[in-house]
Amino acid sequence: MPVRKQDVVTHGPTRGAEIDRRSFLAAGSAGLAWAGLGGAIRNVHAATPPYSFRHGVFEITVLSDGYFFLPPPGTARDVGFLYPDVPRAALETFMKGIGQGMDRVQLPNNVVLVRSSSDLMLIDTGAGAGWQPTAGKLVENLRSAGIDPARITKVIFTHAHPDHLWGVANGDGALHFPNASYVVSAAEWNFWMADDVLNKVPENFRPFALGARRDLSRIRDKLETRNPDDEIVSGLRLMATFGHTPGHVSVEIAGADPLVIAGDVVANAAVSFAHPEWRFGIDALPDVAIRSRQRLLDRAASEKMRLLGSHWPYPGLGTVERVGSAYRFVASN
Ligand SMILES: [Zn+2]
Numbered sequence: 531m532p533v534r535k536q537d538v539v540t541h542g543p544t545r546g547a548e549i550d551r552r553s554f555l556a557a558g559s560a561g562l563a564w565a566g567l568g569g570a571i572r573n574v575h576a577a578t579p580p581y582s583f584r585h586g587v588f589e590i591t592v593l594s595d596g597y598f599f600l601p602p603p604g605t606a607r608d609v610g611f612l613y614p615d616v617p618r619a620a621l622e623t624f625m626k627g628i629g630q631g632m633d634r635v636q637l638p639n640n641v642v643l644v645r646s647s648s649d650l651m652l653i654d655t656g657a658g659a660g661w662q663p664t665a666g667k668l669v670e671n672l673r674s675a676g677i678d679p680a681r682i683t684k685v686i687f688t689h690a691h692p693d694h695l696w697g698v699a700n701g702d703g704a705l706h707f708p709n710a711s712y713v714v715s716a717a718e719w720n721f722w723m724a725d726d727v728l729n730k731v732p733e734n735f736r737p738f739a740l741g742a743r744r745d746l747s748r749i750r751d752k753l754e755t756r757n758p759d760d761e762i763v764s765g766l767r768l769m770a771t772f773g774h775t776p777g778h779v780s781v782e783i784a785g786a787d788p789l790v791i792a793g794d795v796v797a798n799a800a801v802s803f804a805h806p807e808w809r810f811g812i813d814a815l816p817d818v819a820i821r822s823r824q825r826l827l828d829r830a831a832s833e834k835m836r837l838l839g840s841h842w843p844y845p846g847l848g849t850v851e852r853v854g855s856a857y858r859f860v861a862s863n
Pocket of ligand 1: 840
């Protein structure tokens with residue numbers, strides 16, 4: 531255990547973290563400004579084949595939306611921003627131990643397609659062209675898999691961050707999934723669409739808020755807000771996993787053992803299974819997020835539940851084992 535409990539500050543971001551957060555502003559703006567600049571790199575993940583499996587009455591397919599970096603291109607190359615309470619030396623030791631540096635992390639962006647007898651449903655829409663040039667490949671990979679985006683009947687959002695929402699439309703605002711209805715949690719809608727949201731988020735997260743308002747507005751006439759535990763179709767329901775964003779939900783899919791599409795409850799598998807108690811710099815409500823993370827991982831370890839994470843090694847499907855007070859991800863594919 532590289533970090534002693536007493537070394538972890540559990541209240542309030544450090545001054546250093548505030549500075550890092552400011553540098554992240556440039557990142558968000560860069561993310562917006564980078565739209566359309568990624569042609570050369572864009573094909574790297576184009577050929578990632580879909581990964582499909584049966585689960586109960588559902589057929590689940592994971593599609594790659596490409597990948598992205600945190601902190602984003604254009605900002606300081608320093609993962610300290612992501613784990614602001616962990617003493618630098620301890621973080622360095624930990625990252626070295628998992629074979630990673632202090633530069634930045636590269637995360638895949640996995641998007642889940644669920645086929646039922648009545649519906650073809652996407653859980654999140656990937657990043658679109660506006661986030662980072664290596665992401666936003668969902669539509670291309672859907673087409674490669676022989677799936678016309680016009681056939682999608684429902685889109686369920688785990689939350690309204692760029693890498694999950696901004697793929698809903700192209701740069702001109704035309705919807706990629708024109709025949710779908712959309713589901714977002716009421717808490718998520720209420721947070722991002724509140725008139726004063728720009729005053730409530732740190733300055734460097736304003737591009738996230740502006741993007742959420744832009745894209746949620748684009749689908750407002752086709753969107754319904756739902757609550758945790760609501761069933762969206764028979765056997766598929768929302769689960770409250772608030773904290774990463776104020777209304778972040780997971781999607782529980784019934785089968786012999788439960789399957790939970792966990793979104794960003796654990797954003798970076800390499801770090802947060804081993805240290806679920808570490809605050810994550812992009813969580814809006816870090817302490818709430820830690821409780822959601824620990825609750826879900828504890829349940830998954832006890833119930834033989836399978837989890838699928840948006841940014842875990844593709845296709846992101848696996849089970850959870852307990853290791854002392856922490857956890858280990860065991861990939862299923
Ligand atoms: Zn994400």
